Amino acid sequence: MRRTFSTAATAALLGLAAGNAAQAALFAVDSGPYGTDTGGFAAWYQDSHGRVLDLCLSRAISSRVPGTPGAPSYMCTLLPEPGVYDDTQPLAFPGNFPSEAFWFTADAFIQQGGINLAYGAALEAAFNTEQPVDGDQISFARIRLRVDLTTPGSYTITHPYGIEVFTVSAEDIGNDGVNAINQTRDIGIGAPGVYTGALKGDVGPFLRSVNGPYPETNPDTGALELFVGDPNLEEKATGSPFNTNYVRIQGPNGLDLRTEVFAVSGKLSALQRPTPLIIQRSTYSRDTDESGAPVQSQDVFVQAPPPPGNASFKDSAGASVTMTETSGTGHWYGQSEATPEPLAELEVSADNSAASPPNPPTSLTTPLVDQVTIEQAEYSLGSGQLLIVASSSDRIALPVLTASDAAVGTPIGPLDEGNGALKSLDSVISSIPPARVTVTSANGGSDTEEVLIRP
Template identity: 30%
Template sequence: MVFRKGKSAAETKKHERRKIMLKKMRVITMFIMTALLLSALPGHAALNAVSTDVNPANGFPLWYQDTAGVALEQCNFMVVPDDPAFNGTAAQNADLNCIAGEAEEAFWWAAEVAVGPTSADVASSLLVLAIEGAFLTPNPDGANQDGQQASFARVRIRIDVNTAGDYTVTHPFGVESFPGVVPGAGFDINMTRDIGGLALDFATTLTGDIGPFLQCLNPAPPAGYLGNFALPCTVTGSPLGTNIFEIVGPTSTASTDQFNVSGKLFSGLSPAGLTFPERTVGTADPAPQIVTITNTTLNPMTVGAPTFAGTDPADFSLAIAPTGINPCDPATPLPGTVPPNPPSTCTMEVVFNPAVPAGGLAGLGARSATMTVPITDPPGAAALPVVLLSGTAVNNISAPASHDFGQVLINGTSSQTVTVSNSGTSNLTVTSAAVSGGNAPEFAIQGNTCTAAPVLPGGTCDITVVLAPTSGGAKTTTLTINSDDPVTPNLALPLTGVGATSAEIAGQAGAEGGGGGGGGCFIATAAFGSYMADDVMVLRKFRDTRLLTNAPGKVFVELYYRYSPPVADYIAEHEALRTATRIALTPVVYSVKYPVHVLMITGLVIGGIAYRSRKVKRYN
């Protein structure tokens, strides 16, 4: 008995191990069968690619593409332009449009059942399926904030139930189970699943539940769209073959095959507009701008030669020798998309070369045109996408329209500096400058830095003109600046002045100086010959901004006005005194113009004297 009991125990232990092994085998078998069953079900294709280029108006990707090769661009509102064949009422058409630009929320694609099916178990229902974009964080002023753009794939189900129990919801991209639902005050089933939603991470959206895009079947969508959001339709495209919204409750089923669908086909061309910087007329743009053509379909695409039209078509053209990657060639079609590979692309380089206007300066300014690119072959592709082109035409040379020397002492001199600017985008070469006409013998060019070297874009040069009237009265002439400017090669600037006696100048200066403004510098005016002379203007500015802003300064100016006119008259009548006064006033003018330099020089002089004095004392 003992032996048999020991054998029975061993057998029992072996039997238990066999039972455990059989259980494990059954679990493994069930797992394998489940995997095989799942693999036999239709696959969920999702999305294939997202554009790496963004819309400059809002910072979101230009398009999303599904595995069927359908690429959609973003719209702020989920409808199509007015189309009597497919749109709803006139009021709907007036309120709903698909527009590109910036909004708090915008959609590449959406399919919605806003007023869903009902049954004995279902009081109300809502289904939202979308590829959506939004700004995560607005600015304090409410404006959308760049850098906070996000996209996501959304599945939203909201249901109010009449009956407690388990519910199963079938939609085009999956089946959702909701056990133990109890009727309540709010949404009894309230599920939102967003895949993505990270700032500037647009690729994660590709892994969401959405895709491929559903399209309207009946009624058919307008050309270039997947549906008209204003009209419900039956759809096609579910990867599971479930083109319905169905709710199975404890005692009844609610179902519909009517969806409101939005989606605008991407034109294949980006960006939609090019804005060129200012360009000097008659010069070629050294920096072309790129237009990219993308074949987001499954079929080969032929890209034809573009045509230019609009207001200024001759100002825009393709670059003669493109340097971009894979330039478009009508003889070489773009291959179709083969998921999961990204779409194929080619590029066109556009240059802005504004023509010289026939109307002179009046013809400068804004230039615009359109570029139409013929795209053929793939079904559903836009046949003639258009790029809007704009730029600004400018010339190079510019200068103040006129120069007035004011009153200048008869037989005296006064100088004016004419600053010439290159406001264009190419080098400006000034060949010569001369005064002519009117009282030209009394005007002379004293200095000219403009002809020394070409003036670079944004640079300036100076021409100094002197007026030395030999008689009283008005003096006029014309300064002509000759250059290679394409619009005004001979820029004419009027110069004016008045020859006057010292008494007339003193009277004018006193009349203007009494209020603390323009004149009043009697001695300086007599010395330099005109109250409009540069050095006199420096002293007047010092008086107005320094002396007249405090009590001691005002006293000084009042005493100067009282006693200096006779002295000024005497100086004006003697050239030697005028020269000596100019020399004496030069350090004063320099001190006013460059006070820091004067202080530094003064400090160095005082320091040198002190150092020298200490050395002398040491040796003594």
């Protein structure tokens, strides 16, 4: 089976005018020190929506779904294992501790029309040795898809954290089609005791039940705890960074099935953390219209918690601009029509104090830069000629544009040919062509493109 992870399709789901569709899934992780109460693991992870989830080790029981003898309806995903972890006894590391634990899980299933699909997203704590041994602790973000099917062809699976495209052959359908699609992607496994790798995974922000959070009492401490979902229930969830709060499979012969319910687990931390704020872009443009009147804007894009959180920035004139978020995904945009001051430091703020527990407001500064666009980057093998054509969004000042080799940073030269905003560099270079070039503006903007190689 061939699998293609379609990052372009994933980016398209965002629909961001920012031009930066990179998913900032998780925002921060406990930096330690790590205690035996969490088995030497990071106590918590925070997502870009501001929610902080503790490592879910509570033996709190669901008040909505009754358990059965020997199988309590835990609010955390606890996995008993003979000789390793006895869930009827208090937790103790390393003597009575699960070999796997989770900060977050979300599972969904589709069983219809000959399709048997199982989806899982998780932020997991585990051990390199697969047994609770101090010094072997690791964490990772997991996306898992397993699908039984009987028809070869191309299948597209959309889920809360992206899009996967699979080509399934007749050979893959062998064994009655069981696990014809079988993908597990774990991101973040690094040196034991280092938990930052999972921040770069595909999981996050954390999904949560639309009916939560759920309060339950921890029988070991008597404390009331809050959970983002009940893993014993299948319910609608929200929190997808792409607003795709479902799992959908499309395939041959018009196949199109979906589910919007998930079994979600995660324990909300009592820890107060600053409001997450990621500045994606702060650019300006200016020009004149046909009558000579100025046409200008300052545009800021950030990622921060969605409403009831809020975001704003102060433009280069010092005026406050309220930013807008419309999809519930945490992507904010704001524009000022004040005269831009190139390279001015803008103050950007986000406030998620309405969260539970509150996230104190965060303010960051970012330079206001022009937007550089490379229109053409070509190299001729026959003549050794390198042609770069680019422009700045500043059509008034016409800042100096300079090209460099993107891989090594070696200067190539200024783009000083052409009239108006479109500038070019056309020169013979003696070395091999650069794979990519970067054009940088004196007013702070830059763009990088691959070089087209011609005969």
